[in-house]
Amino acid sequence: MRKILIVHETRILRTLLKTYLISALNDVVIIEAPSAAEALEKFKEQKFEVIICGMQFKQANGIALFKELKNEEINKDTPFIIVTSTGSKENDIQHYFLSPFTPIELREKINTVCDPRQWCAHDSISMPDAKAIIHVNNDPIDAGIINAITPAQNLTTTC
Template sequence: MSKVNVLVVDDAPFIRDLVRKCLRNAFPGMTIDDAVNGRKAMAMLGKEAFDLVLCDWEMPEMSGLELLTWCRQQPELKNLQFIMVTSRGDKENVIQAIQAGVSDFVGKPFTNEQLLTKVKKALTRIGKLDSLMASGQARVNSAFANDSLNALTAGKPEAVKVAAPAPAPAPARPVANAPRPAISAPTGRGQGQLRLAGGMQPCVIKALSLKEALLVVRRGEALPQVLEGAVLDLEQGENAEVARLNGYLHAVAALEPKPDSDWLQLTFKFVDQDAQKLDYLSRLIARGTAQKHFTPGA
């Protein structure tokens, strides 16, 4: 079997670790390396041959789009399979990446099976999937199911089957006498949109720091899972600044002291290391503190 080399590029260690584990569980014979940003990845691509790159878009020093553009300018890398892993799903961003020569997209948040579907398609295009599967080195069932990769491409899962997610841990101690917030469309300060694998969900920000946010969401049919990956979209301020913050659910608790609570309190941990996003959060915390829209220091 021909060797398959994959490079995972993301400035968030949490995401890199989860992607590596997902791929290793599905393809034990695959060689997987990682880089913290586009510049590090560029140096690695110049020294070693890779079949596939899974790359975040927003990173310090060199973005995923800049890395993709550089790759397509190198004659030896023009056929490299390059999958962009991003929360930038806007039409203009998609067109920009397509024009730069992207092979495929994985939208954050994504699931294990969705990520594997994209990887299998990429390996099929370069003629390496059949030999990988025939050798018995690819596992159909993944044991690594209940993680924040329960949140990564678009599209329905195909041939890959993964283990059912583990039951959610027992809720943390509920907040006594908590108010029942009325969540409407997230247009005002202190509100946002939480993107989970199951879809978009309005949320209220109760507290915010540079490391995490305390959110309140309406309970749905499917409960959010601890360690589930997600993207928090925030539109704040007079200029309607928008930030897409990548992270995962660190804790899920009932907001009301009863098992059928209509509201859930979520602790959302940020994984981005991008200086621009940290600056945005700092300004957002200062603005929200002045206006008393949320409590800093979550």
């Protein structure tokens, strides 16, 4: 699952982004932060695959938050997308998303900065002639195993 942080002061816009992401992508977990200060706390606590941030806040702006993020070891290389209704851009920030947009446009942007095909959550191994015993209502049922899924070794996710 790709963990995405949405940072925006306006609850309606956070909800809209969350709704768009969930409707367009089936492999995301959404975390919300209503302020730059709360976002900084979350940056320190957990790794994100993508950060989507509004441009303006009461106490800061998206560009200042981006620069602060670069000082945090755990998320310093995380793709950072600024959502803006103006066309203005800052040279330090690589990813901008112009509002208004559709869920499909948002999905394409997320997949561009963090391609799900790079992810390998498990290895599939074949075990010919392997058998399993499944208990249903305390009655054993013999079953053949077609494929087994095991956690990938040394899995790292980078986008």
